Amino acid sequence: MKIAVIGTGYVGLVSGVCFSEIGNEVICVDNNPIKVEMLERGEVPIYEPGLDELIIKNKAAGRLSFTFDINSAVQNSDLVLLAVGTPAQPNGEADLRFIKQAAIDIAQAMNGSKIIATKSTVPVGTNELVSGLISSNSIHSFTVASIPEFLREGSAIYDTLNPNRIVIGSNDSETLQILRELHLPLTSNIITTDLRSAEMIKYASNAFLATKISFINEIANICERVGADVTRVAEGMGYDHRIGSSFLQAGIGYGGSCFPKDTNALIQIADNVDYNFKLLKSVVEVNKEQKYIVIRKLQAELGSLFQKKIAIWGLAFKPNTDDIRDAPAIEIIQELINQGAEIQAYDPVATQNFMNEVNNTSIIWCNSAIEAAEKSDAICLLTEWNEFSEVNLEYLGAIMNQRVIIDGRNLLDPTKMKDNLFNYHSIGRPNSILADTLTTQEIS
Numbered sequence: 001m002k003i004a005v006i007g008t009g010y011v012g013l014v015s016g017v018c019f020s021e022i023g024n025e026v027i028c029v030d031n032n033p034i035k036v037e038m039l040e041r042g043e044v045p046i047y048e049p050g051l052d053e054l055i056i057k058n059k060a061a062g063r064l065s066f067t068f069d070i071n072s073a074v075q076n077s078d079l080v081l082l083a084v085g086t087p088a089q090p091n092g093e094a095d096l097r098f099i100k101q102a103a104i105d106i107a108q109a110m111n112g113s114k115i116i117a118t119k120s121t122v123p124v125g126t127n128e129l130v131s132g133l134i135s136s137n138s139i140h141s142f143t144v145a146s147i148p149e150f151l152r153e154g155s156a157i158y159d160t161l162n163p164n165r166i167v168i169g170s171n172d173s174e175t176l177q178i179l180r181e182l183h184l185p186l187t188s189n190i191i192t193t194d195l196r197s198a199e200m201i202k203y204a205s206n207a208f209l210a211t212k213i214s215f216i217n218e219i220a221n222i223c224e225r226v227g228a229d230v231t232r233v234a235e236g237m238g239y240d241h242r243i244g245s246s247f248l249q250a251g252i253g254y255g256g257s258c259f260p261k262d263t264n265a266l267i268q269i270a271d272n273v274d275y276n277f278k279l280l281k282s283v284v285e286v287n288k289e290q291k292y293i294v295i296r297k298l299q300a301e302l303g304s305l306f307q308k309k310i311a312i313w314g315l316a317f318k319p320n321t322d323d324i325r326d327a328p329a330i331e332i333i334q335e336l337i338n339q340g341a342e343i344q345a346y347d348p349v350a351t352q353n354f355m356n357e358v359n360n361t362s363i364i365w366c367n368s369a370i371e372a373a374e375k376s377d378a379i380c381l382l383t384e385w386n387e388f389s390e391v392n393l394e395y396l397g398a399i400m401n402q403r404v405i406i407d408g409r410n411l412l413d414p415t416k417m418k419d420n421l422f423n424y425h426s427i428g429r430p431n432s433i434l435a436d437t438l439t440t441q442e443i444s
């Protein structure tokens with residue numbers, strides 16, 4: 001099939017590359033010329049394991065190309081995939097500016113019948129809005145579909161080529177059949193439904209996963225107070241197939257480009273139809289508080305943080321990505337600086353993105369975990385990169401000013417830490433120092 005993908009962010013790039021990998025002819029379009037030029041030169045603007053190899057392979061096979069020219073891309077395709085951003089507005093609602101503009105651009109480029117399918121995460125009713133915009137800007141026939149994307153950053157290629165399920169929403173049966181056939185090489189588990197249900201499946205899925213995380217984080221906070229171990233509790237719960245073991249890893253809460261934005265957008269979608277989504281509001285509230293636990297534990301261990309040297313291990317919102325959108329590290333570092341701490345920060349791949357977003361003279365950017373830890377009064381581990389569990393603990397202890405580690409991701413082994421004489425505190429595990437009950441307002 002000939003496919004044009006509009007937007008070369010995570011979703012556009014990864015789905016474009018994967019559709020070409022399974023034999024389709026794909027043209028990826030972006031209106032950011034810097035991105036297109038990079039991609040044409042063979043440079044990949046995001047860090048995603050395995051992506052650069054697949055781009056090189058499929059470009060060489062003549063199945064994948066990049067362009068700034070939406071007209072030629074749309075005109076040479078049967079299917080147009082919308083994969084532009086849907087960022088949050090200040091009230092939490094999804095900003096549909098890019099979707100609307102792209103729909104108009106597509107309509108004006110159309111030269112015949114097309115399927116226009118949205119992969120971006122969009123509020124219920126958006127595909128109908130897209131349909132209206134296209135019909136008022138084009139004389140050509142078309143159908144619309146919603147194909148929500150479920151890939152995770154860091155394992156995006158694997159997730160796209162091995163999906164748990166594909167959801168396709170359309171009110172046109174022929175469109176459903178064509179899109180079903182397109183996805184069959186990936187999985188036979190294809191759910192076809194109406195447009196609105198497909199749009200809702202995406203938000204409901206992300207909201208449910210976020211709920212699991214906030215739930216286990218609250219259980220962790222209780223575990224600390226009753227002397228239980230949240231990792232064993234999660235394991236014991238997870239064997240029940242009705243619960244499942246994934247997304248029960250306690251820590252400093254969820255970040256990233258999706259959960260924070262999509263939970264707030266769903267709250268707003270509900271508010272717009274006069275429904276107060278109380279459960280999801282609590283999930284968001286718990287997540288906001290959870291990141292400050294690191295600071296409370298630091299205060300409990302070190303007292304005032306004024307002029308204390310704090311090493312930050314990990315800036316990305318999760319391992320295997322350089323994405324720092326809504327990373328817990330942003331607010332944690334900001335709060336540490338507000339309290340007068342001096343920061344020595346290290347991330348294996350996300351430092352440059354972080355520097356572009358948060359630059360402050362109180363932050364020293366380091367080239368290794370050891371460099372960040374040197375002469376520090378404490379380490380805060382904020383992203384569970386594997387390399388942090390491979391550091392030589394004897395050497396680490398020797399170069400630190402005080403042997404204090406706050407592990408916000410429960411990555412390190414408490415027994416090994418104790419054997420190496422660290423004051424080690426994690427989230428919801430025995431002997432973790434209790435975070436007191438200060439609220440975020442009191443901290444700031």
Ligand SMILES: NC(=O)c1ccc[n+]([C@@H]2O[C@H](COP(=O)([O-])OP(=O)(O)OC[C@H]3O[C@@H](n4cnc5c(N)ncnc54)[C@H](O)[C@@H]3O)[C@@H](O)[C@H]2O)c1
Pocket residue numbers: 006007008009010011012029030031032035070083084085086098101102105119120121122149150151152153257258
């Ligand atoms: N990032 C993820 O892991 C992920 C996973 C599933 C779903 N989603 C959803 O997919 C959508 C895209 O997310 P992302 O992270 O890839 O976004 P992104 O913001 O990283 O990338 C969007 C790209 O679209 C381009 N663009 C905007 N308007 C355009 C236009 N009119 N023509 C051509 N290009 C245009 C931008 O220049 C940018 O490169 C969002 O709705 C997001 O919620 C994201």
Ligand SMILES: O=c1ccn([C@@H]2O[C@H](COP(=O)(O)OP(=O)(O)O[C@H]3O[C@H](CO)[C@@H](O)[C@H](O)[C@H]3O)[C@@H](O)[C@H]2O)c(=O)[nH]1
Pocket residue numbers: 121149150151152153154206209213246247248249250251252253254255256257258259262317318
């Ligand atoms: O048990 C867990 C699992 C995750 N997280 C955190 O949750 C956030 C999101 O993690 P993850 O879901 O792995 O990453 P994303 O790449 O943001 O992917 C989510 O968001 C995407 C965008 O909508 C969806 O496509 C994916 O299905 C959905 O998992 C990260 O900060 C993680 O550290 C936890 O704290 N505990």
